[in-house]
Amino acid sequence: MPPKRVKSGTVSGAGATAVGSKGWETGLTTAPFEEETWKASVSLVVGERLEDEELIGALLLAIQQPLRRLFSVVTWDTTLEKIHELGNPKIKKTKDAPMFYEVMEAAKVLLDAGEELSCDMLGKLLKFQLLGVKTNDQQRRATEMRASEEKSKGKAGNASPTKDKGGAKPAAKGDKGKKGSEPSVPTKDTKLKKRGEEDETNKYIDDEPDDGPQHYVLVVGFQQAQLVSVLDSLGVHVSNVIKLTSQRPDRPEGSLEGSDAKPLDGDAETNIRRRQREQFWGQLEGVLNSGSAFSKLFDVARLSHTTKEILSPQDKDSPEAMLGFGTRLFEDVACLIYDCLDWRRQHQHYLNNMRLVQVPSVPRAGSRTTQDSPAETVQTTTPQTPGSKKRQAQEETTPADPEPAALSTDVDMRYYNDLLDQIPPEASSVPLILHCMLEQVLFCSLHTTLEQVLF
Structure with a gap:
C-alpha cells in the first residue's frame, strides 16, 4: 500500500x-542497480559547446530507432x-x-x-x-x-516422431471402409519468414562485445557535474563522461575561437545554457577528484569525440539526413565505449600482474652528517693507566678501515628506458625489468672498458 x-x-x-x-x-x-549477473555501462554525454546540441539531437534519433539491442537512453x-x-x-x-x-x-x-x-x-x-x-x-x-x-522443444518434437510400441494395429472388421490415421509429416527448418513475421536477425546491429556488460545506458541533457558524485553515492557508478564536439572550418583544432568562452550574446535563456555548459566542464575535474581513497570516481573515464561532418541548414530540416548523420555518430560513440572497455581490461590486467618491490633509498653523496664537528665536540679527560696506554698504542698502529664510497642515484638509464619503451605497460613483468637492468649494467661496463682501452 x-x-x-x-x-x-x-x-x-x-x-x-x-x-x-x-x-x-x-x-x-x-536499491541495488548492478548485480553479479547483470552489469551496466552508464555514460554521461554532453556537448562541448552550445552549438553542439545538434549532435545530441541526431544521436538521439539513431538511438531511438533502435539500432542496437543493448543500448538505451535517458534524457x-x-x-x-x-x-x-x-x-x-x-x-x-x-x-x-x-x-x-x-x-x-x-x-x-x-x-x-x-x-x-x-x-x-x-x-x-x-x-x-x-x-x-x-x-x-x-x-x-x-x-x-x-x-x-520453446523453439528448441518444437524442433526436437518434430525431429523424433513418436513410434507405436506394438506396431501398427490391424483395422477392425467394422472399420474396413475407414482409413487409418496418417502419420504426421515432420516440418523442415527454413530461413523463410512468414507474412507479418519480423526478422530479428537483421533488425539490430548486434556489435556489442560478448564479454562486455549486459546493457549500455546513455544519459543526455543533464548539465550538472555534481550528478556524477550524487549517482555514485546512490550506488550508480558512471563509467564514462563523453564530450561531443564538431570541428568547424572557421574554428581550427585546438583553438578557443568560436567556443563558449567568447562574450555571451543572444537571449537570456541561451546565455544561461552557455554558462551551465561552461560550469559543467569547469567543475568536472574537481568532482572526479573529490572522492575518498577507494572511491570509484577515480575510475570515471573522460572521453571525447570530434566530428568533422557539418550539417547544412537543408539537412537539419530533413529527417532522413539527420537520421543518417546520427547513425554514423552513434557508430563512433558505440565504438568509443567498446574501446574504453578494452582499455579498462588491459589496465586491470596490468594491475593484477603488477608486483611491487620495496627498494631501499640510497642517500646522495655528501648527505652524510658528521658528528665530530668542532661545535659539537666535547673533550673528556680520563686517567691514564698502563692498560689504557697499551690499548691506545695498538689503536694508533692498526690502520683504520676505509670508509665505503657513498652511493649515488645519478646513474645512466638511457638504454634501460629504451628497452622498456618498446614493451606495452600491460606486458611488463619483474623478470623483464630485471633483464633490462642487467642489459643496462652490461652496457655501462662495456662502455667503461672501451674508454679505458682507448684512452
Whole structure:
C-alpha cells in the first residue's frame, strides 16, 4: 500500500516532498542497480559547446530507432514527461505502477512550486529511470530465453516422431471402409519468414562485445557535474563522461575561437545554457577528484569525440539526413565505449600482474652528517693507566678501515628506458625489468672498458 500523500496546498515553498512517509526514499537509495549477473555501462554525454546540441539531437534519433539491442537512453525531456505522467497525485496508480514512483510526485511538487530540482533530486530521478531500464532488459532477456526454449522443444518434437510400441494395429472388421490415421509429416527448418513475421536477425546491429556488460545506458541533457558524485553515492557508478564536439572550418583544432568562452550574446535563456555548459566542464575535474581513497570516481573515464561532418541548414530540416548523420555518430560513440572497455581490461590486467618491490633509498653523496664537528665536540679527560696506554698504542698502529664510497642515484638509464619503451605497460613483468637492468649494467661496463682501452 503506497504511503499517504500530502495535498499540494499544504506543501511549503522550501521544497517539502509530496509524500508523507519517506520509506520510498530509503528504498530507492539502497536499491541495488548492478548485480553479479547483470552489469551496466552508464555514460554521461554532453556537448562541448552550445552549438553542439545538434549532435545530441541526431544521436538521439539513431538511438531511438533502435539500432542496437543493448543500448538505451535517458534524457531530460523523457524525465519531464514521466514527472508529469507518474507525478500527478490525481491519477490513481495501478498495481503495474513502477516501484518508487513517489519520487516523481516529489519532483512534480517542486516544479509546480516554481523551484529548481536539486542535484540530489536529479540523482534520484535518474536512478529511478535506470532501475526501470534494468527491469525492462531483464524481462526482455527472460522472454527471449523462453522463446528459444520453446523453439528448441518444437524442433526436437518434430525431429523424433513418436513410434507405436506394438506396431501398427490391424483395422477392425467394422472399420474396413475407414482409413487409418496418417502419420504426421515432420516440418523442415527454413530461413523463410512468414507474412507479418519480423526478422530479428537483421533488425539490430548486434556489435556489442560478448564479454562486455549486459546493457549500455546513455544519459543526455543533464548539465550538472555534481550528478556524477550524487549517482555514485546512490550506488550508480558512471563509467564514462563523453564530450561531443564538431570541428568547424572557421574554428581550427585546438583553438578557443568560436567556443563558449567568447562574450555571451543572444537571449537570456541561451546565455544561461552557455554558462551551465561552461560550469559543467569547469567543475568536472574537481568532482572526479573529490572522492575518498577507494572511491570509484577515480575510475570515471573522460572521453571525447570530434566530428568533422557539418550539417547544412537543408539537412537539419530533413529527417532522413539527420537520421543518417546520427547513425554514423552513434557508430563512433558505440565504438568509443567498446574501446574504453578494452582499455579498462588491459589496465586491470596490468594491475593484477603488477608486483611491487620495496627498494631501499640510497642517500646522495655528501648527505652524510658528521658528528665530530668542532661545535659539537666535547673533550673528556680520563686517567691514564698502563692498560689504557697499551690499548691506545695498538689503536694508533692498526690502520683504520676505509670508509665505503657513498652511493649515488645519478646513474645512466638511457638504454634501460629504451628497452622498456618498446614493451606495452600491460606486458611488463619483474623478470623483464630485471633483464633490462642487467642489459643496462652490461652496457655501462662495456662502455667503461672501451674508454679505458682507448684512452
